[in-house]
Amino acid sequence: MRNDNKKSVIVGIFVLIGIIIFITGVLTLGGQQKKFVKSIRLNAVFDDVAGLQTGNNVWFSGVKIGTVRNINFYGDSQVEIVMAVESKVKDYIRKDSKATISSDGLIGNKIIVIYGGTTQAPPVEDGDRLMAEMPLDTDKMMETLQENNKNLVTITENLKVLTGKIAQGDGIVGAVMTDSVLADNFKNILSNLDRASVNSNRMLIELNKFAATLNEEGTLIYDLTHDKELYKSLQGSIESLQATADNANVLTNNLNDVTSKLSDRDNTLGMILNDEEFASRLKNTLIYADSSTMNLNRGLEALEYTWPFRRGFKRMNKANQEQ
Template sequence: MKSAERKRSIIVGLFVLIGIIILLAGIFVIGGQQNRFGGAIKISAIFDNAAGLKKGGNVWFSGVKVGTIREVNFTPSSQVEIIMVINDESKEYIRKDAAAVISSEGFIGNKMIVIEGGSSDIPFIENGDQLRAKEGNDTEAMMATLQVNNENLVAITNDVKALSERVRRGEGTIGAFFTDSLMAENMKAMMVNLNQAAVNSRKVSENLAAFSAKLNTEGGLAGDLLTDTTVFASLKSSVAQLEDITQNANTLTENLNSASSQLNNNDNALGLLLNDEATAEQVKQTMDNLEASTEKLNRNMEALQHNFLFRGFFKKEAKRLEKEERDSIAASNAN
């Protein structure tokens, strides 16, 4: 009887001991996670919105857990002060200019703080330092934005559905294009014309390129006009001379017009002779009389040559003229 009670007591004692050991192990584990028993420093950060942060939340730096959230307190300005405990092993990697960002463990996980950044020339954090707060990606804001985007996507889908329905019924230009065979033929003809216009444009471009190449060819007239200053100066001089000739031609034309107007005027002798028939008849009669008088004078001169009184004079004159002709011939032969 006594041995049975003693055995029962031993078993109960073992269970109690195992329970105490498990309890102590749990306390040490939890305390180790929250830096209750190891060396640690306290730092803080002030946020406008805690976004669901709680005591005991994790603090991460470069993907490694470096501490926990010790307290979440309000400030007099209605902001939220987050006090964090950072273990001694990690404080030597975090700089004073690092930033604290509220994040989530997964898409919808617990809230935590992630420490980012820091310059290599800035000292490490110390107990009581305050990190600057940085706005992170709020899951609720992301969900709200996603909801708005979904609503916009639904509206766009409805619009596309309505548009496709109108196109299917042949409404509008696009609908008529897909359903009206005549419009399709017109579109096809227009595309052919556009292709032809493109071909013509290419030919024009090629012709322009060939023409410009000819202009740049040395020795050609166009090339000389564009590059040779001597040819250009000569052309400029020719143009100036042509302008002078044109001016002279204009002056000559004016003079001819003036002379023609004078010929048509009966106030001068030439105009009277050309325009007045009576005057022309008188001039003709005068010319006839002069011709008759000349003929009579020739007969009188011939009669004088045969008169004995003037015969010697005319012979001497004939000899003199003959001698002058011989002297002229001799001088020509000598030269």
């Protein structure tokens, strides 16, 4: 009888321990799933939930605030996520906040992350729908990485071929790296360029010094830019030169008119220059006039020795001698 009582007590103790463990587990699991916390429902519609399951956590600013209650199809091909979020955090989540799907760690379970929102928007209420932001597609990322790996392999192969040709001395770079004479010439070119650069800098310095002296008092540039009287004098000289140039143009035009008339026969000088017959007759006339003048001179000389004029010439000679 005593042994039966002892067994009953032991069984009762084990049953009590089991009940305590069960209640503790239920409470723990309920606490993790936010089953016994007052909550509100928030919705978000995604094109792809990327493996998200009911019971996954909902995070806000790095703090777990709820769980995924339901996952339902919505519309033609979208998925609606129903989240149970603690009521105490609703004042911090704004109506313009966004929801996206992320991972709990690198390869952990999928979670919902609520972020963003401005203070200008009011807090969320039970049944509000948040704007969904699609996460990065890991499959597309892997495809991109695979394509990048292929490109990297191709680039590596090309670099291998290129370095091989350079080592063999092919191409300009290979020739420069393997041909000592060409390398020396290249060094000389660089040295000449360096000297040219130094000379250019020196010339620029000298030009700067010269430009600085141009504005010093007493120089021509300074006088031209500061002396108003000199400016007026130069302006007057320029105006005089302009007037002279205008007169020269007028004179040139007049000379052009005169020379154009010289080629015509409707004037005396033009006829003399262009009419050969007239020029010949004028020449003969001048010859005759010269001959007549010579004959007249001879006749006048002969008059000095004729009897009627001999006495008059003697008196004239005597008067000239007395003077």
